[in-house]
Amino acid sequence: MSTNLCSDLLLLMLVPKERIASITHLATGPAAVLLPGAADGVPTNRATAEEVVAQVPDLILASPWSATALRRLAAQVNAPVVEIDAANSFADIRRITREVGQAVGEPARAEALVAQMDRTLAELAATAPERPIEVVAWNGGDAVPGQGTLTHAIIEAAGARNLSARLPGAAAESFGLEELLAARPQAILRGADRFDAPSLRDSSGEHAVVQAGFAGRQIIYPATLHACGLPQSAEAARQLRTALERLPPGDVRW
Amino acid sequence: MSTPQTRLEAHGIVVRRGGRTILDGVSLVLEGGQFTGLIGPNGSGKSTLMAVLAGLLVPDAGEVVLDGVPLARIDRRTLARRRAYLPQSPRAEWPLPVERMVALGLTPHLPAFGGLPAALAARVDAAIAQFDLGAHRYQPATTLSGGELARAMLARALVGEPELLLADEPLAGLDPRHALDGIGRLSALAGRGTLVLASLHELTLAARHATRLAVLREGRLVACGPTAEALTAGMLHEVFEVNACVTGAGTRTASVDFT
Amino acid sequence: MSARLWPLIAAALLVLGVLLSLGTGAVWLDPALLAGSVVSPKPSLPWLILWELRLPRTLLALLVGATLGLSGAALQGLLRNPLAEPGLLGVSAGAALGAVVAIYFGLAASFALAAPLLGITGALAAAALTLTVGRGGTLTMILAGAAVSGLMAAGLSLALNLAPSPWAAYEITTWLLGSLTDRGWDQLLLALPFLLAGWVCLATTARALDALTLGEAQAESLGIDISRTRLLALAGTALSVGAATAVSGAIGFIGLLAPHLVRPFVGHQPSRVLLPSAIFGAILLLYADVATRLIPTTQELKLGVLTSLAGTPFFFWLVTRLRRTAP
Numbered sequence: 001m002s003t004n005l006c007s008d009l010l011l012l013m014l015v016p017k018e019r020i021a022s023i024t025h026l027a028t029g030p031a032a033v034l035l036p037g038a039a040d041g042v043p044t045n046r047a048t049a050e051e052v053v054a055q056v057p058d059l060i061l062a063s064p065w066s067a068t069a070l071r072r073l074a075a076q077v078n079a080p081v082v083e084i085d086a087a088n089s090f091a092d093i094r095r096i097t098r099e100v101g102q103a104v105g106e107p108a109r110a111e112a113l114v115a116q117m118d119r120t121l122a123e124l125a126a127t128a129p130e131r132p133i134e135v136v137a138w139n140g141g142d143a144v145p146g147q148g149t150l151t152h153a154i155i156e157a158a159g160a161r162n163l164s165a166r167l168p169g170a171a172a173e174s175f176g177l178e179e180l181l182a183a184r185p186q187a188i189l190r191g192a193d194r195f196d197a198p199s200l201r202d203s204s205g206e207h208a209v210v211q212a213g214f215a216g217r218q219i220i221y222p223a224t225l226h227a228c229g230l231p232q233s234a235e236a237a238r239q240l241r242t243a244l245e246r247l248p249p250g251d252v253r254w
Numbered sequence: 255m256s257t258p259q260t261r262l263e264a265h266g267i268v269v270r271r272g273g274r275t276i277l278d279g280v281s282l283v284l285e286g287g288q289f290t291g292l293i294g295p296n297g298s299g300k301s302t303l304m305a306v307l308a309g310l311l312v313p314d315a316g317e318v319v320l321d322g323v324p325l326a327r328i329d330r331r332t333l334a335r336r337r338a339y340l341p342q343s344p345r346a347e348w349p350l351p352v353e354r355m356v357a358l359g360l361t362p363h364l365p366a367f368g369g370l371p372a373a374l375a376a377r378v379d380a381a382i383a384q385f386d387l388g389a390h391r392y393q394p395a396t397t398l399s400g401g402e403l404a405r406a407m408l409a410r411a412l413v414g415e416p417e418l419l420l421a422d423e424p425l426a427g428l429d430p431r432h433a434l435d436g437i438g439r440l441s442a443l444a445g446r447g448t449l450v451l452a453s454l455h456e457l458t459l460a461a462r463h464a465t466r467l468a469v470l471r472e473g474r475l476v477a478c479g480p481t482a483e484a485l486t487a488g489m490l491h492e493v494f495e496v497n498a499c500v501t502g503a504g505t506r507t508a509s510v511d512f513t
Numbered sequence: 514m515s516a517r518l519w520p521l522i523a524a525a526l527l528v529l530g531v532l533l534s535l536g537t538g539a540v541w542l543d544p545a546l547l548a549g550s551v552v553s554p555k556p557s558l559p560w561l562i563l564w565e566l567r568l569p570r571t572l573l574a575l576l577v578g579a580t581l582g583l584s585g586a587a588l589q590g591l592l593r594n595p596l597a598e599p600g601l602l603g604v605s606a607g608a609a610l611g612a613v614v615a616i617y618f619g620l621a622a623s624f625a626l627a628a629p630l631l632g633i634t635g636a637l638a639a640a641a642l643t644l645t646v647g648r649g650g651t652l653t654m655i656l657a658g659a660a661v662s663g664l665m666a667a668g669l670s671l672a673l674n675l676a677p678s679p680w681a682a683y684e685i686t687t688w689l690l691g692s693l694t695d696r697g698w699d700q701l702l703l704a705l706p707f708l709l710a711g712w713v714c715l716a717t718t719a720r721a722l723d724a725l726t727l728g729e730a731q732a733e734s735l736g737i738d739i740s741r742t743r744l745l746a747l748a749g750t751a752l753s754v755g756a757a758t759a760v761s762g763a764i765g766f767i768g769l770l771a772p773h774l775v776r777p778f779v780g781h782q783p784s785r786v787l788l789p790s791a792i793f794g795a796i797l798l799l800y801a802d803v804a805t806r807l808i809p810t811t812q813e814l815k816l817g818v819l820t821s822l823a824g825t826p827f828f829f830w831l832v833t834r835l836r837r838t839a840p
Contacts, residue, residue, distance in 0.1 A: 131709075140695075176538075176539045176694060176695060177566055177694075177695045178538045178539040178540040178562050178566055178814070179539050179540055179562050180539075181558060181562055181566075182558060182562070184558070195803040207565070207566075207695050207697045207699075208565070208697045208698060208699050209561060209566065209697060211566040213556075213561065253556050254556045254557050254558045254560070254561055285740070305730075308734055310730065310733050310734060330736045330738065331736040334734060334735050334736030335736075336578070337734070338732035338734065339730070339731065340731070341730040341731060341734075344727060344730075344731055345728065345729060346726055346727065347593035347726050347727075347728065348593070348726050348781040348782070348783065349781050350780070350781055350782055351780070352727055354780070354782055355726070355727070358723055358724055358726060358727060358735070361684065361720060361723070361724050361735040361736065361737070362735055364720065367718075374808065394781075410727070411732075469601040
């Protein structure tokens with residue numbers, strides 16, 4: 001049983017679905033895009049303690065911030081809880097994938113996934129462009145990812161330079177439009193998933209200067225692969241490389 | 255003033271509120287130059303009748319006619335220019351200078367936009383002088399004493415030179431000197447041709463100054479006519495349920511004594 | 514005494530405020546460079562920042578501030594209540610609810626006018642409810658406003674509760690705090706017609722508001738159509754505050770502060786308070802918006818939070834003064 005979106009996806013990749021007691025309801029959308037068909041027919045949960053009692057799983061994948069009630073009940077039904085923390089680098093992804101692989105008894109499968117990821121990363125590193133393209137992952141100025149985030153790692157792996165690297169961590173610090181314009185990135189990366197719900201940005205919130213100024217210089221990235229450390233995050237880097245190669249040459253117009 | 259004989263007629267006025275009949279078929283005729291005192295016990299419907307006659311309240315039955323035209327058919331601005339109305343204990347809700355408060359009486363005369371035209375400003379000056387408010391001209395109206403406020407409100411009502419003045423208990427809460435002053439001004443106004451109707455509680459003042467009396471009891475008009483004829487001990491006994499001695503009604507030495 | 518002085522003070526504050534607002538931002542640019550960008554070849558960075566970001570933001574601060582100041586003055590005049598204000602009467606909360614519904618349930622994405630229109634609808638509903646329930650005195654009106662604000666806040670909480678994603682919920686909360694950050698010409702042009710229509714409605718009530726100084730009975734006897742006046746004030750407030758809130762989020766206390774600020778200078782006649790109150794509302798909000806950019810915080814300081822923080826002490830002062838003067 002998995003109670004967190006990231007472990008949901010990892011679990012779907014590591015074990016056959018017959019062995020999965022349930023994944024969270026949040027995972028159905030992303031799974032349909034990233035792992036087509038993998039989540040079909042898998043029961044879903046809402047990560048509540050009651051469901052632990054009802055499903056009596058052999059193992060619970062949880063995040064460090066899962067409810068304590070869930071842990072208490074897990075102890076009572078003798079289900080070990082494996083905590084998966086957030087991945088902020090490819091090293092984290094290797095560690096977490098192996099940990100979960102161990103926990104669910106699929107270490108070989110985990111190793112294979114890690115090896116696949118490392119092959120992709122090595123390939124990307126070997127073909128890195130001489131002059132890295134400068135980008136910012138910008139989704140409206142809030143929480144622009146800086147140094148020490150997975151998005152930063154993916155950008156570097158793709159052979160680009162993250163202009164917001166000066167910000168520490170998954171910076172909630174503001175990186176407003178003025179700073180964005182002043183930084184003159186050659187492209188901005190926009191997080192999106194096909195299952196995204198409507199939000200302020202879609203309607204009135206998006207500033208016209210972003211659309212006009214970065215016309216042809218916006219790259220959509222799969223937000224889930226940046227939020228969750230998965231072996232597939234290397235694929236996100238590969239997609240980014242491809243997208244960067246298709247960018248119009250030169251700088252922004254100002 | 256403008257028309258020598260302003261004529262306000264009420265025909266069979268009926269007002270009902272929440273199943274109660276407040277006015278029950280009141281008919282009366284008021285004319286320019288008359289100072290009519292409207293008297294009656296508390297709850298007899300005086301204020302309601304005032305509001306109906308002023309055109310502020312539409313009666314459930316009957317109609318009020320001004321110079322042959324039903325009030326309902328007179329445009330509200332035109333009516334406002336011809337008729338002034340003072341409710342019970344009027345007050346200013348913002349601390350406006352007296353001068354500006356008096357000028358509000360000219361609202362129906364003002365153009366849609368812009369300030370006070372010079373001709374109208376002169377009327378404000380005249381009203382302030384006429385009501386002895388010169389010393390209070392720039393004083394906030396909210397800080398006036400009761401007597402001063404009553405004068406200022408009267409000035410406000412009359413600055414537009416209306417043909418009719420309907421004042422609901424204009425003397426309420428005034429000390430004798432200010433009450434005498436107030437009723438004297440109303441009486442003088444009627445003397446200059448204005449139609450004046452005021453509801454009054456001071457029967458002696460009514461007996462001395464009002465040229466006519468209209469008497470209400472439980473929503474019905476029980477008497478209406480020249481003060482000398484209407485104000486009798488019998489009427490007072492019937493309407494107010496008090497024994498009174500009336501002498502010289504309709505003259506400046508009249509008195510109403512309760513026994 | 515200062516009747517002739519205030520236009521000068523206002524003009525000076527306006528010019529200074531506009532210059533400050535155009536000159537400050539997350540990115541420091543030499544004022545000479547900014548000024549020069551007007552004539553230099555485009556697009557340039559200073560020009561983009563000046564024309565696309567700071568100018569619309571500055572104009573919106575002025576428009577929204579003027580709306581709040583004007584509607585505050587009109588409502589205070591209409592209700593003869595010194596505590597009347599779009600925020601305290603629940604109008605802002607109603608507008609916010611309408612706009613949130615439009616934005617987060619996808620209506621605004623498919624139809625650009627949905628946000629201002631639903632904002633106006635929400636504002637209208639809230640104002641009508643407050644004015645109907647709260648008739649009969651300063652206190653009743655404020656209590657009714659609190660009740661309606663509570664109701665609208667409950668609606669907003671429900672919208673948060675049912676928000677389609679945690680990201681949307683986060684956005685709703687930050688948007689509700691009120692902000693003009695990164696607003697552009699699009700939003701300005703979208704809101705402008707409604708703002709202007711609302712202003713016209715409010716301005717036409719001026720004479721009636723004056724007459725209402727004498728109470729409803731006397732105002733009516735002076736030829737004022739009270740229900741028409743009420744309707745105009747209601748529609749004007751709903752149109753302008755609804756559209757403004759749809760752009761900026763809920764911003765409180767400007768509508769309360771501005772009229773009180775100008776009364777000592779222009780007197781208490783409601784019609785004479787309207788324009789100065791609009792102008793000082795604009796000035797107040799402009800300076801507040803500049804302050805959010807100048808006060809160094811790691812997170813962006815939200816405009817609505819700042820106006821509330823600065824406005825609440827004034828509200829307390831007003832309440833204690835009312836307690837002394839009113840029975």
